[in-house]
Amino acid sequence: MKLQIVELHDCGLGVSIQDTGRHGWRKFGVPVSGSMDDHAADWANRLLGNGPEAPVLELLLQGAKLEMLEDAWIAVTGADANCNVATWRAVRATKGDVIQFSRSVSGVWTYIAVEGGFECARFLGSASMFARGKLGFPCATGSILERTHGERFKLQSGVAGRFTPMNERRNYDSPLTLKMWRGPQWDLFTENDRGAFFSQQWTVSPDSDRVGYRLSGTPLTADSTQIISEPVRVGSVQIPEGGSPIVIMRDGPPVGGYPKLGIIDPTDISWLAQCRPGRTLKFQPAE
Template sequence: MSHEVFEILDAGLGATLQDRGRVGWRRFGVPPGGAMDQHAAGWANRLLDNPPDAPVVEFLLQGARLKALCDTWIAVTGAAAGASVPTWRAVQVHAGELLRFKAGEAGVWIYLCVEGGFAGKRRLGSASVYARGKLGRPFSRGDVLCRATGAHFELPCGIAGRVVDRDEQRRYESPPPLRVWRGPQWSCFSETDRDVFFAQEWAVSSQSDRIGYRLLGMALKSQTAQILSEPVLVGTIQVATDGQPIVTMRDGPTVGGYPKLGLLEAADSSWLAQCRPGGKVRFHLVG
């Protein structure tokens, strides 16, 4: 049976269960979902020797408070500079201990992992919550988080003191230029507009969420305002009729009808996900 490990005292601005997402459901209109920052979520599991697809809790920005219901080992990664426990390392917590999660001066998403992984009902092959599609729901006050059924409760050898290499502990104040591959409608944009896209610094709009990140800057012009809808992937860069780019994120649509200028390198979607509204980002063409 599942073992209770945490009680949620306050879910903050948002808390959901996430993993690496769903595979093979796009043709039915179901997005992959999963952790917005796959880099941070992956390291949380690796610190505790959990399976790569073990569910983690994803917090939005700040305000979340949890109470430990047993002694256990956890890892907190992502934009958690203001957390009440050390981050990017394995940490032991004790029954009755209160955990507080707050982002630092940069970053958006915070990840909590427990030894053995959190329990979660798998729907369409994943425990990731996709609320718009009624696949699970966000956590709320009073919810109890359980360890996965059959998970080990003993500390595996070597976890105590384990820390993520400093080079992998991302600091989100100034992300590197994000790598972009040419999109299917690349030729619909003039050379001038393509140069503008890569030369300027884009601001992340406040109208950004798990569905898509809107970018603000000098408007781009396409020779084709709209096209027949066609498949899009996480990281697809579409240019809306107002000339502003929209980047598809983990819960984004599976088809899109705007011209697609490019596609983010898969690993760089995690960098973009951690950019707050008003944050600046640049892009770099790789092919």
């Protein structure tokens, strides 16, 4: 029996199913994919007692609208898109409820989890959508999503609610400094370039997506050394010709030929993911 839980009325600027990613296939050229903000996605699942690998819905900025097809517990976390449902907490939704994300207020990616997790076909071991590679279930207007046959979520008796602690809810507009470790080509860059990189404010460019976030500022002078194509980790700070950094995100290619000055600490990538175009940020050495 299918347990239909949600119908998508409007995908807004973009809706996709994501989980913790597609691991083990980078040697075939397949990127990791998965939730851009793993911190928020993880909290959406935790609030409902789901395992960390349960698929969630990832919404881009604003405009999404979905209807509940049954009574169920849900949780909305991540970017503030003026949702009509209370966020960062478990919420009991009722059949017929329409959940809307009308206007992006802060951050980029919003997550919705349902009790038990969304039931979804795995492609190369993961439910994560990688659209360009045609992997994953493509969400569209009219798509009906199901939940798994797991045990239903129950609030313990006597407990008023289930909330994300305040110190774990994030303000995506707060000043941001990202910890960066040295990358494989750290030594290719001059002392001046490294200094300039850490001392300046970088601005997230509108030309950013799940593949990479481009940063604008005073370009580094790095000569355009092409290196032999080598493995690239998510969070790598690449400096291509022109000297403006590109941070490789979750749909980024597993190998590449641009020099990598550094790599953002894995726990900080979720902060960068929520930076809207125009947001400024700085880097500090992790060592």
